[in-house]
Each structure stands twice: as structure tokens, then as C-alpha cells.
Amino acid sequence: MKLVWLVVAILFGIGELLTTSLTLIWFSIGALVVLVLSSFISSIIFQVIIFAIISISLLVIVTKKIVKKDKNYKYETNLQGILSKRGVVREDILPYKTGIVIVNGEEWSAIAIDNEIIEKGTTVEVIRIEGVKLVVKSTTN
Numbered sequence: 039m040k041l042v043w044l045v046v047a048i049l050f051g052i053g054e055l056l057t058t059s060l061t062l063i064w065f066s067i068g069a070l071v072v073l074v075l076s077s078f079i080s081s082i083i084f085q086v087i088i089f090a091i092i093s094i095s096l097l098v099i100v101t102k103k104i105v106k107k108d109k110n111y112k113y114e115t116n117l118q119g120i121l122s123k124r125g126v127v128r129e130d131i132l133p134y135k136t137g138i139v140i141v142n143g144e145e146w147s148a149i150a151i152d153n154e155i156i157e158k159g160t161t162v163e164v165i166r167i168e169g170v171k172l173v174v175k176s177t178t179n
Contacts (some may be wrong), residue, residue, distance in 0.1 A: 039082065043073035060104065061097060068093030084131070106149065123164050131156040137170055148172040
């Protein structure tokens with residue numbers, strides 16, 4: 039029976055390698071635990087029950103911990119990563135009209151925070167994002 043549990047553990051391990059989520063690894067660990075316990079427990083039914091209890095318990099408990107940790111992690115997306123960055127105006131920003139700003143090598147539509155005129159070549163700082171436009175202020179003021 040030990041060989042069967044070893045094969046089950048290897049199959050779940052291979053299955054885990056083929057997926058992007060941590061789900062099958064817990065069944066592989068459960069099979070390895072039952073592999074060790076099979077020396078002391080001869081009943082196949084008890085082995086299967088222990089395998090199910092260990093595997094499902096690990097899956098539920100560890101997944102909850104990972105999800106809880108993941109909720110506290112602040113992802114920095116491309117948009118969030120651009121806040122407070124500096125850029126250069128490529129096309130003039132006029133009152134109530136958008137211009138173009140280059141930030142981190144990317145072109146963005148931008149408006150001035152106080153609807154001021156910001157001329158081409160001026161260095162600006164990204165204050166916030168409104169829709170698909172950056173709200174910027176001149177750093178020379």
C-alpha cells in the first residue's frame with residue numbers, strides 16, 4: 039500500500055506543477071503523511087479517511103491564510119505606480135484642455151491641477167489620475 043500512496047503523492051505533485059494555484063499540493067502532502075501512517079494503520083478505509091481529512095484540512099486552512107495575507111497586500115498597478123512621478127510636457131497643457139505628458143517613457147493625456155498653462159518642455163509632477171488623464175502640476179512653481 040505504501041507504493042500506492044507514493045504514486046498518489048507524485049501524481050498530485052505533478053498535477054500541482056501543471057496548475058497555477060496551490061490546491062493539489064495539499065493532497066500530495068496528505069498522501070505522504072498517509073504513506074508514513076500506513077506502517078501503523080492497515081485498514082485501507084481508515085487510510086483513505088485520514089488522507090481526505092488531512093488534505094482537505096490543509097487546503098481550507100492554508101488557503102484561508104493565504105487569502106487573508108493577500109487581502110492586506112497593496113498591489114501597485116501601473117496607474118498607482120505613476121503617482122508622484124515626474125514627467126515632461128510634450129504638448130502644451132491649456133486651461134480646461136488636455137496636453138500630453140511623458141512619464142516613465144509613456145505618453146499620457148494630462149490636465150493642470152489649477153487649470154494653468156503649462157508649456158512644452160516643463161517638468162511636471164503627477165498629483166492624481168482622473169479617468170484616463172493625469173492631473174499634474176508644474177515643478178517650477
